[in-house]
Amino acid sequence: MELKDYKEGILQGNRLILSKAITLIESRHPDHREKAQALIEALLPHTGEAVRLGITGVPGVGKSTFIESFGMHLIEQGRRVAVLAVDPSSQRSGGSILGDKTRMERLSAAPEAFIRPSPSGGTLGGVARMTRETMLLCEAAGFDVVIVETVGVGQSEAAVAAMVDFFLLLMITGAGDALQGIKKGILEMAHAVAINKADGENAPRAEKMRQELESALQLMLPTSADWTPPVLTCSAATGNGLDDIWALIRTHREKLRAGGEMERLRRDQALHWMWSLIDEGLKERFVRHPEVRRQLPQMTAAVREGRTAATHAARQLLFMLDKDRGDKKGM
């Protein structure tokens, strides 16, 4: 398929072509990568208007059910919703949480929704890059809310937080600290915390937790000067509170826009993207270098066991890269 066809198909909101384009982004084939890059550049002017929403929370807080209910809620209001994920572990576990579309039955059947599981394999940097680029395609295809899910148990939160406008942390009562806090700093990345499953007998407990958490958050830093992360309760099962969450996201967005922060945020996101591509590229070149590849395992072992200083190992490994250039100079 020609670049032109991809572009037109996506701009027309053609889901099949969108899916194919995402496959192109996820391909490791150099020709595909080149084409994908050209496509992203062609579509860039048609991106940036969607609400970019990150959602995290440990397994068990009901992320899938929440995204299903919240997504349907938005669709009923006339919005189109894309759901993506960053889950670098999806290779090992045999598919991200979103891989199992049956967990979002209504949403995956809705023509106004588009669900794409996490790209599998590769480093977090690579997976995050693909999701970020997929987000742009979805925006160009006319989705006005892009939800990026993260599994809440690894390093992926920071990567998602850097690509979204609003980062929502889901929690539940009674799960205990060890289950919920998990990653350092997640709570401080959040623009809001929603305590899910606040229904039936659990509602008073959820409200109590809400108050406690709100006091706790007041002792911590607001994400930006004029935003202190609120704590809400909701129930994905009954739909209670979903409206409040959406209202909150919109208020946040209006504040960003009014203060000129939105533009700054988009710029920062683009620069962050560029530098993570560069970092990823440099690391990739490094570990693929034949000599580095040969010696890295024994070097790592020697440093770990205290036999070699980290300085020595690092310099030895970096020196292997220079040899290419050195040889050339010598010629």
Added chain:
Amino acid sequence: MELKDYKEGILQGNRLILSKAITLIESRHPDHREKAQALIEALLPHTGEAVRLGITGVPGVGKSTFIESFGMHLIEQGRRVAVLAVDPSSQRSGGSILGDKTRMERLSAAPEAFIRPSPSGGTLGGVARMTRETMLLCEAAGFDVVIVETVGVGQSEAAVAAMVDFFLLLMITGAGDALQGIKKGILEMAHAVAINKADGENAPRAEKMRQELESALQLMLPTSADWTPPVLTCSAATGNGLDDIWALIRTHREKLRAGGEMERLRRDQALHWMWSLIDEGLKERFVRHPEVRRQLPQMTAAVREGRTAATHAARQLLFMLDKDRGDKKGM
């Protein structure tokens, strides 16, 4: 001076030679860097036994006074204390907070203490590397507590947290959230929080804040499975509470040792050090590449203004590195 003289001097605890060796570490001259590396490797077997203590807190919480009092307290118990700093801003501000030794009058006069300001200039990665290497020299020179201070307003906390065994956050009452929280995630890196200036009329307020903060921290994750960061009060002015802080650090250390976590921590620190050296080296090679250097400013501007996709800019820039190798292949 010969490598052998440096090594012997440091192992004998000679302060003048220690200072000279640190200057060697901070030098950008390739010969010096090579020599510094050889020295670190020679001293490596004599390191790893000191208590590595990170201290952070925003300006105004009394870090200098705290370090002075705490350091003197340790010296009175027969310990030798080195005080270092990671402050990447020290170039701009004309010297780190530790540069002004008059702020630690007693400590800087004590023969059992060694105070070295933050290396100035360079990236955070570079400054952190030098401090980490200086820490090793100090350990080899017989200092059994190495305090690494960070200014509490930048990215440097994570770098310091990665090189120490215990990370202490200093706070004070009444400074307001905006002044104290500042960096995202600091609270969650801390192994303990000490509310300083808990003396005189301020003591009840400090105790109230201590209780609130302790509840807040219980809602967050413990740093490791068997450690929940306690909140204490102290007064650097009266010396109250300093003993409790030291007891806490020792308890933490014993727990780490008993569970075999100490060894794991040292290994992680060494590997982290190696990878940050590699990352730093790769980035350095990248930005120093003549072609990258020439084009980076305009590329960055184009990405920031949305004229160029981040993917395109990153690939263009990375491609410049490959050209060297490509040319060689072509020969």
